[in-house]
Amino acid sequence: QVQLQESGPGLVKPSQTLSLTCTVSGDSISSGGYYWSWIRQHPGTGLEWIGHIYYSGSTYYNPSLKGRVTMSVDTSKKQFSLKLSSVTAADTAIYYCAKSSTYSSNLWDYWGQGILVTVSS
C-alpha cells in the first residue's frame, strides 16, 4: 500500500522560502509511469495544484505561482521536495503531496495526510 508523508516547518516568515519534503513508502518513485505532485488547500476553501515532478527530475509547475516554485526528487531516499520562495500570508494552506493515478497523470489517488503551513511573522 502506497503511503506518502509530508514533513517540514509549520511556520514560515513572510518573504522567506517554504520547504517541504514528501517521503514515499510502499512504492518506488524511480519505477516510472507516475508523477509526484504538490497540491495545496487554503483554509476552508478549494484546492490548487502547485506542480509535479517525474523520477527523472522533469518538472511542470502551475504558471499562477509565477516562478516561485522549485521541485526536486531524491529517488534513493524515496523523497521529493517543494520549495516556494517569497511567501506571503496568501501562501498559508494545507500542503499535500500526492501520486498520480493510473487513469491520468493529472489525477491523484494517493495523498499524504497534509501539513498545515502558516506564513506569519
Added chain:
Amino acid sequence: EIVLTQSPGTLSLSPGERATLSCRASQSVSSSYLAWYQQKPRQAPRLLIYGASSRATGIPDRFSGSGSGTDFTLTISRLEPEDFAVYYCQQYGSSPWTFGQGTKVEIK
C-alpha cells in the same frame, strides 16, 4: 485557466435521499477530462469519478457522473451516512489543472 463553478454551495439532505451536484466550466473541458473527489474533515481528497462518468476503483455504484462540454453532474443515488462530505470537481484537460470551490453535502 478554466474556472469551475460548483452549485449549490451546500446541499442539506437526509440519508436515503438523492443528491445532485453541479459543476460548470468557464470553457469546454476537452475529452470530458472532468473528475470528482470527496473530502471528509481532516482527510485528503479521495478520487471518485474520472473521465466525467467512470468510477474509480472501489467506488460504490451509487456514485455516478455525467455531462460533457461545460456542464457536469455528480449524482449520489441514495445517500449513506458516510457520504456526507465536501465534493470537488477537477478538470484535467487543460493546464493548469483546476478545481471547483466545492459543494458540502450535509445532514438535514
